[in-house]
Amino acid sequence: MVNFGEKRHHFSSQITFRSRPIFNLHQYNKSSGNIRTDLPTLVLQCSLFARQEAWRKSPVNQPSELIYLDEFYKFETRSFEVKICPSQYRSHDVFFSVLKEHLTNWGDYYEVSDDYVIKRIILYIDKIIEYVSKRGGNTNCEYLEIFLDIALKLEYVLDGRMREIPWRLNGGMVPATKTSIMELPERMEIDDDQCLKETECVICLEQLVPKKEGGKIICMPCSHMFHGDCIITWLDTSHYCPICRYDLPTCN
Incomplete structure (x- = not known):
């Protein structure tokens, strides 16, 4: 990766x-x-x-x-x-x-x-x-x-897969609360949504379908969707949506 x-x-x-x-x-x-x-x-x-x-x-x-x-x-x-x-x-x-x-x-x-x-x-x-x-x-x-x-x-200017935040830039990041991450809904009808299949997860730049058996597609409150493991890792560092910057609750 x-x-x-x-x-x-x-x-x-x-x-x-x-x-x-x-x-x-x-x-x-x-x-x-x-x-x-x-x-x-x-x-x-x-x-x-x-x-x-x-x-x-x-x-x-x-x-x-x-x-x-x-x-x-x-x-x-x-x-x-x-x-x-x-x-x-x-x-x-x-x-x-x-x-x-x-x-x-x-x-x-x-x-x-x-x-x-x-x-x-x-x-x-x-x-x-x-x-x-x-x-x-x-x-x-x-x-x-x-x-x-x-x-x-x-x-x-940041480009490429966003799974890890550059060490120079992560000093000001604030993670989302564990509760807000756990409450994110899972998208269930992924297999029947052809439009969704043609969309990429902007965090890993791979097709927005479950990567493995038991994998999840998570939907943010702003309606943007990501691979479950990708967005959870992201929110453990930053409380913003990677696309529109919708903010989840923080401990601060």
Whole structure:
């Protein structure tokens, strides 16, 4: 059985930088053994604002369109702060490794942007450091605070068999109650309904007839029908009808 397919339909990002020199050294702990350098220590404060949305292609026997799946909508924020000394950021390889170690903790949000974010950070800080270096010892700046805001938008188009929900998208799903699933009626006259025989179950994309002896065809309150095992598995994850998004009761 081929699992529910997914592909990234669109990805966009917006990166905003702000910087602020810090002259009040008591704001950060500084051990007495530190050696004074002409270049400041960077204090990088990085914040992520990620929005995720998904659409599903309509079944093959219906007009072609994209159906918005609002149960997959998700908005997340993440952040971290890291101090980077001059010996680290003056070497691009070391600087790259330090940033990547922190950004990879963002999981898929980092993967979709690949190393683009890191390269943008390094390019920006190179310009800042070049400016500070030209001013030499006149800066009297021990720390340079860099604020990095990343606005990330991911859009998915889901296609194929829907037996399993992609792991990236199932975080916001709410299952239907066991009672509402158990109360779904079974379609009895399937063998005499030629029109129904020519219809596909949109979850597995197979003919809408019992797959095996004792198999069931389940009818949702919205009148859409599915293989019993397919729709029960689906409703254990999402309380929406896969076709029209009629919602069953939830524990919430």
